[in-house]
């Protein structure tokens with residue numbers, strides 16, 4: 835699981851997701867210090883990406899993508915969770931999930947862990963496609979009480995998808 839250890843809410847959520855995998859072997863990788871080759875060391879990746887700046891990636895992901903562009907992910911499955919605020923940013927809710935999913939699928943990855951759109955209230959999101967989210971959106975500002983259940987459901991899907 836790749837995320838910034840220095841993020842606030844994303845790092846906390848990563849801990850909950852890690853626990854939800856319990857016995858399974860999930861390694862935690864800090865994207866603040868990562869080398870691009872580490873992205874090819876695993877068959878299955880989980881990426882943690884909050885949305886910042888009205889629909890953008892946070893700086894630490896944005897600065898990493900040019901290096902990651904040179905790699906081929908066609909043998910990998912990638913799942914993405916993202917944090918956002920659907921009331922504060924209803925036109926850009928969790929856009930970063932969509933930005934990352936599009937980036938990695940264009941480089942050959944299979945995006946797994948899509949999530950139903952029901953239960954969220956927003957206007958626009960790059961994370962939404964064909965009636966589903968391309969990953970797991972979590973909203974600690976407005977729906978924190980739903981987070982643990984959403985994670986449980988998502989991790990069950992990932993355990994099957996990752997095989």
Ligand SMILES: Cc1cc2nc3c(=O)[nH]c(=O)nc-3n(C[C@H](O)[C@H](O)[C@H](O)COP(=O)(O)O)c2cc1C
Pocket residue numbers: 841842843844845884885886887888889890917918919920923926927928929974975
């Ligand atoms: C300056 C700023 C801009 C934000 N922009 C968005 C946005 O465009 N879309 C969204 O869904 N959430 C947005 N958010 C909400 C964050 O994604 C949310 O607070 C998230 O939990 C932050 O995670 P982090 O603490 O791991 O960085 C924004 C928050 C801040 C402070």
